[in-house]
Amino acid sequence: MTQVLFSSFLVAMLSVPVLTLISCRWAKARALPAVLLMGSLAVGIAVATTALYGGQKFVIDVSQVASFSFALSVDRLSAFFLLLICSVSLPVILFSSSYIPRHYSGARRHWLWAVLPLFLMSMVVVVTASTLFAFLFGWELMTLFSAGLILIDGDSEERRHSIFVYLLMMHAGAAAVIGAFLLFLPHAGNFAEMRASATSMPPTLRTAVFLLAFVGFGTKAGIVPLHLWLPRAHPIAPSPVSALMSGVMLKTAIYGFVRFAFDFLGGGPSWWGYLVLLAGCVSGLLGVLYAIAEHDLKRLLAYHSVENIGIIYLGLGAALVFAANHSPVWAALALTAALLHCLNHAIFKSLLFLGAGAISDAAQTVDLEELGGLLKRMPLTGTAFLIACCSIVGLPLFNGFVSEWLTFRSFLAGSEMSNFSAAIILPLAAGVLALIGGLAAACFAKVYGVAFLGRPRSREAASANEVPLPMQAGMGALAAACVAIGVFPGLVLRSLGKLTAELLPGAELPQAATSLSGILPWIALSALVLVASIAALKRTKRLTATWACGLSGLNERMQYTSTAFSKPLRKVFSQVYKADRTVEVVPDGTPYFPVSISYRSVRTTSFERSLYRPGVDAIVAAANRLRQLQTGNIQIYLLYIFAALIALLVFMRFV
Amino acid sequence: MTLAMNVVQVLLLILMAPLVRGVIARLKARIQNRRGASVWRPYSDLLKLFRKEDLVPPSASFVFRLAPIVVFTATLVVAAFVPLLHGSALLNATGDFVLLVYLLALGRFFLMLGAMDGGSSFGGMGASREALVSTLAEAPFLLALMSVAIAAHTSSIAGMVRWTMGQNFFQFSAVHALAFVAMALVSIAETGRMPVDNPTTHLELTMIHEAMVLEYSGPSLALIEWASGIKLTVVMALLIALFAPWGMASSLSPLAIAIASLVLLLKMTALVVALALVESSVAKLRMYLVPDFLGVASALAILAVVFTALMR
Known part of the structure; x- marks a missing residue:
């Protein structure tokens, strides 16, 4: 039954581009692609939910009918990420169903509606693939389709350069991923064989696999210093596409890394964990620090993706350290924290990017210095954005807090390790996480305070209007999910517990993890009662001018700007x-x-200056030197051919 | 019975808060050779403010009036985590010290938003400065709490307090000494007292907390003022509970509770006197020296965590 459902989900997704072609000639069917896409995503959610909660596995194997080994299978890990992709994409598509017609017309609109489902489809293939071929097929298409979606907003010199950097780094990362797969030869065909052969691998080979996977998936996830493409590529895409790239696409890299490190290799020595922890600390801190200095909202959000990937890596690193020190229970807790943060980040980050889309729709800019006072003009967008801000900062009763709390709890458990270095490093990592949280709070107080509160800083912001209903509904659904997981974390924690128990044999989610889901609803209830009863008290209200040291003529230019706030x-x-x-x-x-x-x-980040610049310079210098071979003289080329021929003959003679 | 006692504890913290501020103000006045207002003055201030009307800037949105309520509620919930008279609290869960730190952050976040909603430069200025101070205070606060949690092998605040009550004062470890100093420094920054922030300043340019609440008046201001009073009292109670809980009632007999109340009064008085002395004798730090101040706290907190591993 589920298998049929899954197949129909795939077929429905694939039919959307075809239907777009039909609908573009028929004006009445304009909404058809969006409706069909949302319908198929709903089916996808149903499939993922039954697989995640029920735990049955199912496989679609094309290799029996075709000559290549292309197979998809859904186990719990795949089901979790499938759920993430489908459930976050659904509101994003709902938002797009109104956003895209408002901003794109004619061929560009059809292009968007044709490529968007293919992009989603490629991500689905990545997380459900069970053969090398299927995985890499999805992985490469995901990069190409996302680049195709970015191109839609024009191809100026600067944009083409950003896309070039994006594609270049993605291919370098893909090379590392392919390398990690090929090291499993001759068992690299499908995942089950790889899993079985990993146990008999020599340790050096295992380490090589791990490092290649770390670099390859790290490039896609955007860990520092491999993040260079992220703040360039994400902000220039259309907002719903940015939401999908930041919220969903980055998570496929986490999926790949978890698949390799936990499923195939089954953990490794402690230093793997410390390496991942270090990557998490550096990405988290630098990501949020770069974000604070930004005033372009979309680039700021892109840097926050780097930060949140850092937080996810903190959890993954802790899980690897625990697994190496033979405490699978705490490893399960840390892994749960990381996976839950994947889901949470997908929800609130896509909400924030949709919010940015709504702002650019209403005020024609996402430059914070031009905004202000939007909450009064766009109450629903503003409220949803506020919820997303609270979530990303990790404030209690919103979803970001739950995963951060679980990460803190697992760091605290690190102190119980008999291993001395683990007992010091893990608790100290909690300090880094707290600092990241504090910096994120400062950053989003700035974002929200400058964009939505106070007085409008430009005429466009002053005349902004609330966005249409489908856009509001898309944001509202995501905001509701933030609060729902924040107040009732038990909804997802239990199924995540089963998932981690599958990945880490002998692990059961500790009692500590569920204690929070016992207390949060009560805190939420009492807080709600308190807030409601205080708000119900009769408070007479009178409008008066803002205090300006007794002078008159206070204007919007006297407000603190985003740059001033972060100074x-x-x-x-x-x-x-x-x-x-x-x-x-x-x-x-x-x-x-x-x-x-x-x-x-x-600001050019020091990574560009000291890490990438020398490499790029060396490649350009080498290319210049090689250019001397290409003289353009036909006689020289004939000489090359002749020399090659002679060399081959000599070679064949002696072999 | 325990539940009733826990509710009494929370009520005591809430109702005592204005008195603590009143006593500090009075003591400071005495030290500075002034007569000073009555210690009950903060109560009449609150009453007066609650009776007045709310003045709202024309640019403000609903966040402006929501912020004081959120600040007050968050602080109230924090108060429910702190044991006062006996080793138990109304709310407790494993890992609740993280919840405590982040609930305080929730209040602060909304206060910053409320400040920026006024549309003046002072609000933004206060919020920006508060962002700096609170960002740097969060890590040492959490690490100090964590080191105590590690030493006590429990992650709930009430559990830590019960563990410390069972220890001998003379076996007090270096972890606690380091964590105590770190927490004390953080508390000063967290509650906006001298030398980080001057709560009695009248000059807008030097304000942090006061600049944020400059636009507030009437009941909203009363909520904020009361909340910051509760926060101060809660942080003091937390210091007492974590680092000197001896004398708290171990049973719920009237005698034990009477003794516990008396001991609490003594300990609070000692802290209040210390705070008044510090506030009267040091000058406010330049704002860019505050990171150094909190850097010291962070270093101490890191050391405290390292010592937990060294000393086991």
């Missing part, structure tokens, strides 16, 4: 930014009565 933190962490700052005063040498002052501050 103290940028000053304290100035070592991270190293901005190139130039101040020009005209005329020169008159600091008190200048005619004009111009100020410019450019």
Whole structure:
């Protein structure tokens, strides 16, 4: 039954591009692609839910009828990520069903509706693949389709460069992933054989597999310093596509890493875990610090994806350390934390990107310095965005808190390890997580305060209107999910417990994990009662002008800007930014009565300068040197051919 | 019976809060050779504010009026986690110390939003500064609590308190000493007292907390003021409960509770006197020195965590 459902889900998804072709000639069927896509995603949710909660496995194997081994199978891990993809995409598509017609017309709209389902489909293939061929097929298509979706907004020089960087890094990452697969030869055909052969592998080979998977999937996930493509590619895509890329596509990399590190290899030595922890700390801290300095909302959100991937890696690293130290129970807790944060981040990050889409729809810009006072003009968007902010900051009663709390709890459990270094490093990692949380709070207080509160800073922001109903509904559904998981974490924790028990033999989610789901509903209830009863108290209200030291004429330019807000933190962490700052005063040498002052501050991250620049320079230099071979002279080329022929003959003679 | 006692504890924390502020203000006045207002003054202030009307800036949205309520509620829930007279609290769960830290963060987040909703530069200025201080205070706060949790082998605050009650004062470990100093420094930053922030300042340019609440008036201001009073009292009670819980009632007999109340009064008085002395004798730090101040707290908290592994 589920198998039939799964097949029909795949067929329905694949039929959307075809139907788009039909509907583009028939004006009445304009909404058809969106409706069909949402319907098939709903079927996908049903499939994933039955597989995740029921635990039955099912397989679709094409290799029996075709000459290549293409097989999809859904086990609990796949089902969890399938659920993540489908349930987050559904509201995003609902949002798009109104956003895309408002912003794109004609061929571009049809292109979007044709490629969007294929992009979703490629992600579904990645998380359900059970053969090497199917996985890599989905993995490459995912990159290409997302690049195709980014291109839709134009192809200026700058955008093409960003897409070039994106494709380049994705292919480098894919090369590492392919390498990790090929090391399993001759058992690299399908996942079951790989799993079986991993136990008899020599340790050095296992380490090589792990490192290749770490780098390959790390590039897709965007861990620092492999994140370079992320803040370039995500902001320039259409907002719903950014939501899918940041919220969903990055998670397929986490899926791949978990599949390799836990399912195939079954954990390894402690230093694997410490490496992942380090990657998590660096990505988390630098991601949020770079985000604070941004005032382009979409680029800021892209940097926050780096931060949240860091938090997920913190959980994964802790799980690897626990597994190496023979405490599968705590490993299960840490892995649960990481997986739950995957889901949570998918929900609130796509909500934030949809919010950014709604802002650009209403105010024609996502530059924070041009916004302000949007909450009064867009109450529903503003409320949903506030919920997303609270979630990403990790405040209690919102979903981000639950996964962060589980991560904290597993770090605390690290102190019980008999291994001395684990007992120090894991609890200290909690400090890093707390610092990341604090910085994220500062960043989103800035985002929300500047964009949605106070007075509008531009005419566009002042005349913004609430977005249409389908867009509101898409955001509302995601916001509801944030609160639902935040108050009743038991909804997902139990099935995640079963999932981790499958991955880590002998592990059962500890009691500690579920204690939170006992207390959170009560706190939520009492807080709700308190808030409601205080709000119900009669408070007379009178509008008066804002205090301006007794002067009149306060205007919107006197408000704190996004740049001003983040200045103290940028000053304290100035070592991270190293901005190139130039101040020009005209005329020169008159600091008190200048005619004009111009100020410019450019940040190139130190990774670009010290890590990528030398590599890029070396490649360009090598290419220049190789160019001397290409003289363009036909006689020289004939000589090359002749030399090659001679060399081959000599070679054949001696072999 | 225990439940009733726990409810009494929460009520005591809430109702005592204005008195604590009143006593501190009075003591400071005395030290500075002024007569000072009555210790009951904060109560009449609150009453007066609750009777007044709310003045709302024209640019403000619903967040402006929601923020004080959220701040008050979050602080109230935090109060329910702290044991006061006996080794148990109204709310307790494993790992609730993380919840405590993040509930305080929830209140602060909304206060920052409320400040920015006023549409003046002072609100943004206060919020920006508060963001700096609270960001850097969160990590040492959590690490200090965590080191105590590790030493006590339990992750609920009430459990930690019960564990410490069973220890001998003279076996007090280096972990506790380090964690105590770290927590004390963080508490100063967290509650906005000298030398991090001056709660009695009248100059907008030097304000942190006061700049954030500059636009508030009437009942909203009363809620914020009361909440910050509760926060101060709760943090003091937390310091007492975690690091010097001896004297708390181990049974619920009237005598034990009477003794516990008396001992609590003594300990609170000692903390209040110490705070008043510190506030009267040190100058406010330049804002960019606050990260150094909190850096010391972080270093101590990190050491406390390292010591838990060294000393087992």
